[in-house]
Amino acid sequence: MALDRTTVPNDLSAFWMPFTANRQFKKAPRMFVAAKDMHYTTADGRQVLDGTAGLWCCNAGHARPKIVEAIEGQARQLDYAPAFQMGHPLAFELANRLRDMAPDPFQHVFFTNSGSESVDTALKIALAWHRARGEGSRTRLIGRERGYHGVGFGGISVGGIVNNRRYFGTLLTGVDHLPHTHLPEKNAFTRGQPEHGAHLADELERIVALHGAETIAAVIVEPMAGSTGVLLPPKGYLERLREICTRHGILLIFDEVITGFGRLGSSFAAEHFNVMPDIITTAKGLTNGVIPMGAVLVTSEIHDAFMEGPEHLIELFHGYTYSGNPMAAAAGIATLETYREEGLFQRAADMAPYWEDALHSLKGLPHVIDIRNMGLIGAVELEPIPGEPTKRAFSAFLKAYEKGLLIRTTGDIIALSPPLIIEKEHVDTLFETLAEVLKSLD
Numbered sequence: 001m002a003l004d005r006t007t008v009p010n011d012l013s014a015f016w017m018p019f020t021a022n023r024q025f026k027k028a029p030r031m032f033v034a035a036k037d038m039h040y041t042t043a044d045g046r047q048v049l050d051g052t053a054g055l056w057c058c059n060a061g062h063a064r065p066k067i068v069e070a071i072e073g074q075a076r077q078l079d080y081a082p083a084f085q086m087g088h089p090l091a092f093e094l095a096n097r098l099r100d101m102a103p104d105p106f107q108h109v110f111f112t113n114s115g116s117e118s119v120d121t122a123l124k125i126a127l128a129w130h131r132a133r134g135e136g137s138r139t140r141l142i143g144r145e146r147g148y149h150g151v152g153f154g155g156i157s158v159g160g161i162v163n164n165r166r167y168f169g170t171l172l173t174g175v176d177h178l179p180h181t182h183l184p185e186k187n188a189f190t191r192g193q194p195e196h197g198a199h200l201a202d203e204l205e206r207i208v209a210l211h212g213a214e215t216i217a218a219v220i221v222e223p224m225a226g227s228t229g230v231l232l233p234p235k236g237y238l239e240r241l242r243e244i245c246t247r248h249g250i251l252l253i254f255d256e257v258i259t260g261f262g263r264l265g266s267s268f269a270a271e272h273f274n275v276m277p278d279i280i281t282t283a284k285g286l287t288n289g290v291i292p293m294g295a296v297l298v299t300s301e302i303h304d305a306f307m308e309g310p311e312h313l314i315e316l317f318h319g320y321t322y323s324g325n326p327m328a329a330a331a332g333i334a335t336l337e338t339y340r341e342e343g344l345f346q347r348a349a350d351m352a353p354y355w356e357d358a359l360h361s362l363k364g365l366p367h368v369i370d371i372r373n374m375g376l377i378g379a380v381e382l383e384p385i386p387g388e389p390t391k392r393a394f395s396a397f398l399k400a401y402e403k404g405l406l407i408r409t410t411g412d413i414i415a416l417s418p419p420l421i422i423e424k425e426h427v428d429t430l431f432e433t434l435a436e437v438l439k440s441l442d
């Protein structure tokens with residue numbers, strides 16, 4: 001008889017962990033067993049300050065009562081309803097609430113289960129929209145170097161992080177990339193949006209000249225690139241991208257999986273930068289990370305183009321078994337209520353200057369070559385160890401964890417994005433701990 005391995009303690013081999021150094025982890029596991037507000041509890045009973053809102057998603061902090069109650073109640077009331085050709089009230093309610101909090105042009109919502117699915121959905125809607133309007137020659141998709149749009153084939157094709165692309169074949173065809181906007185020699189240690197780099201948006205003109213505008217469906221960018229290590233849009237850059245897209249009939253997609261739901265101090269980055277795309281992708285903070293869910297916001301102009309032809313026919317051949325899932329919808333509604341009742345987006349905006357000062361106090365510490373920030377987000381870029389990229393930052397991550405602080409690293413960049421409920425004393429603790437960690441690095 002097979003051994004019942006679920007009763008064997010410390011057997012970590014079956015779970016192939018995502019985006020993790022599996023062998024390193026399984027030799028010295030880092031396990032969280034509980035969480036409340038700003039802190040995680042580890043398996044050995046230590047408190048760890050959450051400097052990253054989980055994975056940029058727990059914007060309201062952990063185990064928030066309203067969200068917990070909503071999920072418990074929903075599991076008893078209606079656990080699942082078919083997503084196709086059937087509905088349930090909460091999905092409509094959540095869509096209405098999202099519409100109400102989004103900038104005016106966004107009147108319709110398509111539900112997904114993750115950021116990756118939101119990106120694939122947005123790209124597919126863009127392609128199908130052009131086709132619905134008789135412009136089926138618009139099939140090209142334009143992403144950006146260093147962009148992160150999740151891990152579906154659509155997302156890694158328009159994305160620009162080499163390790164997410166190089167192992168996975170030829171990807172989607174007909175994709176080009178804008179240059180990234182990281183100009184450390186000109187913009188290092190800028191507070192907020194950097195001065196230099198708006199001209200990089202003009203590269204879109206070069207791509208249009210190369211292929212012809214009538215072949216290009218959409219441009220997708222993160223208004224602030226998060227996962228690649230917090231790259232802020234240079235002043236004027238997003239405006240210029242918008243203007244070029246409009247001039248050539250190209251849809252502009254903002255991937256707001258990180259920037260949505262208060263990270264920059266407003267509902268969406270589109271509002272923060274006052275640049276309106278045609279499609280917004282979201283996930284993460286939509287449900288406070290508690291139940292997987294994403295949403296794609298589109299304008300009436302896009303939505304209405306599909307609402308043609310015989311009414312008994314499906315208008316868009318796309319959707320997921322769990323699109324608008326009742327449990328996720330309940331979590332989403334409770335999350336948006338928590339954000340509103342506690343004024344968390346404004347709170348992030350109010351805390352941002354204190355955060356910025358504390359973050360920039362790390363300037364001058366060993367190996368720090370750049371610091372970047374906006375809203376409640378920050379990055380500390382470290383000089384890589386020659387010939388061993390990523391090792392220094394990973395070592396910082398491990399040391400921070402030992403000292404009771406959760407940070408995130410990507411390459412040799414430390415990224416910080418705490419829950420929006422963070423208090424000044426947490427900010428102080430976070431940066432004092434990080435300073436100690438930086439001083440102790442080889």
Ligand SMILES: Cc1ncc(COP(=O)(O)O)c(C=O)c1O
Pocket residue numbers: 113114115116117119148149150151222226227255256257258283284
């Ligand atoms: C901008 C952006 N898009 C898409 C994704 C993918 O989201 P998920 O991991 O939920 O698929 C992420 C995740 O970090 C992201 O930051």
